[in-house]
Amino acid sequence: MNKSLLIVYHSGAGSTKTIAEIYCCLLENLCTDHQIHLTPISDKGAFQNIQEYDLIILGFPTYHSEPPASMKEFAEEMPPMNTPQKLFLFTTYGLYPANSLRIIGKQLKKKNYLLCGTAGYRGPATDAALLLPKISPLLVFGKKTASRLVDDLLEIKHCLEGGKVNESMPRFKLYSLLNYPNQYFGKRVKHKLQVAAEDCIHCQQCIKGCFRDCWKPGNAAPIFDPTHCEHCFRCIHHCPESAIILSRKTKTRVKLTPSFYSNKKELLLAKIHKMIKE
Numbered sequence: 412m413n414k415s416l417l418i419v420y421h422s423g424a425g426s427t428k429t430i431a432e433i434y435c436c437l438l439e440n441l442c443t444d445h446q447i448h449l450t451p452i453s454d455k456g457a458f459q460n461i462q463e464y465d466l467i468i469l470g471f472p473t474y475h476s477e478p479p480a481s482m483k484e485f486a487e488e489m490p491p492m493n494t495p496q497k498l499f500l501f502t503t504y505g506l507y508p509a510n511s512l513r514i515i516g517k518q519l520k521k522k523n524y525l526l527c528g529t530a531g532y533r534g535p536a537t538d539a540a541l542l543l544p545k546i547s548p549l550l551v552f553g554k555k556t557a558s559r560l561v562d563d564l565l566e567i568k569h570c571l572e573g574g575k576v577n578e579s580m581p582r583f584k585l586y587s588l589l590n591y592p593n594q595y596f597g598k599r600v601k602h603k604l605q606v607a608a609e610d611c612i613h614c615q616q617c618i619k620g621c622f623r624d625c626w627k628p629g630n631a632a633p634i635f636d637p638t639h640c641e642h643c644f645r646c647i648h649h650c651p652e653s654a655i656i657l658s659r660k661t662k663t664r665v666k667l668t669p670s671f672y673s674n675k676k677e678l679l680l681a682k683i684h685k686m687i688k689e
């Protein structure tokens with residue numbers, strides 16, 4: 412039987428999805444005798460037969476210096492393993508990932524998942540795009556993303572092909588303590604998402620796209636229920652009419668749309684292919 416690899420990701424606007432898709436695309440070329448499956452955590456069957464995989468890669472963004480609630484809940488639901496299951500984690504972040512990889516690594520270690528590697532990629536800051544006036548350097552993947560991806564994928568190949576692996580739990584990041592006030596207040600700000608009803612074209616994209624079930628159909632426009640919202644801002648970035656807003660002031664801020672991310676993905680892949688050829 413072929414060896415196989417599962418890539419499971421959680422992504423709001425699309426930074427993490429972009430990296431997960433690049434992983435999948437490059438690993439398919441790099442590890443031709445392996446079956447590779449890519450799936451979002453919202454896919455109900457995401458961890459069916461998880462024990463049959465030789466390696467599991469989990470990718471998620473960092474929100475308020477932590478993994479998002481959806482990712483923690485997913486890790487909570489992952490089944491305990493009888494024998495050590497190899498695991499690789501990556502996160503995307505706007506400025507710094509703090510301890511988010513360590514948090515999921517620790518959570519899964521208790522269930523016998525062996526963390527054999529981690530990676531972090533600076534990506535477009537999906538919060539800053541909406542909350543701050545336009546700061547271009549915050550809206551791109553980090554300059555070293557392509558070369559990091561190549562190094563990380565070679566490490567994953569080694570791990571997948573049965574190379575010796577040691578546990579590589581990231582150390583506790585002391586700097587995260589300095590960020591604590593920011594994290595504390597950031598988590599407590601409950602953004603009130605509103606729809607500018609005059610702009611809504613009733614496409615239902617927000618209702619279908621939210622994995623926390625926060626949008627319900629309404630007469631003039633969908634209605635927001637904040638109960639389980641994790642403020643990933645996906646609905647705001649992806650609304651085709653920019654009808655979902657945090658406030659009138661943020662209406663014209665840059666939107667990180669699916670086509671924004673598919674361009675970024677093509678650019679990164681082109682850069683990586685060029686690096687490999689050289």
Ligand SMILES: Cc1cc2nc3c(=O)[nH]c(=O)nc-3n(C[C@H](O)[C@H](O)[C@H](O)COP(=O)(O)O)c2cc1C
Nearest residue numbers: 423424425426427472475476504505506507536537
């Ligand atoms: C609510 C929220 C909180 C965030 N908090 C942080 C943070 O604490 N540190 C950081 O470096 N980036 C932070 N970011 C930026 C995201 O980590 C970054 O944009 C990530 O690539 C988004 O990935 P996604 O598009 O897959 O959700 C935050 C973004 C959001 C939406």
Ligand code: SF4
Nearest residue numbers: 611612614615617650
């Ligand atoms: S995604 Fe935007 S346009 Fe579509 S239903 Fe939701 S608010 Fe209306």
Ligand code: SF4
Nearest residue numbers: 621625640643644646
């Ligand atoms: S309603 Fe909240 S959880 Fe749902 S897509 Fe929008 S920001 Fe994300």
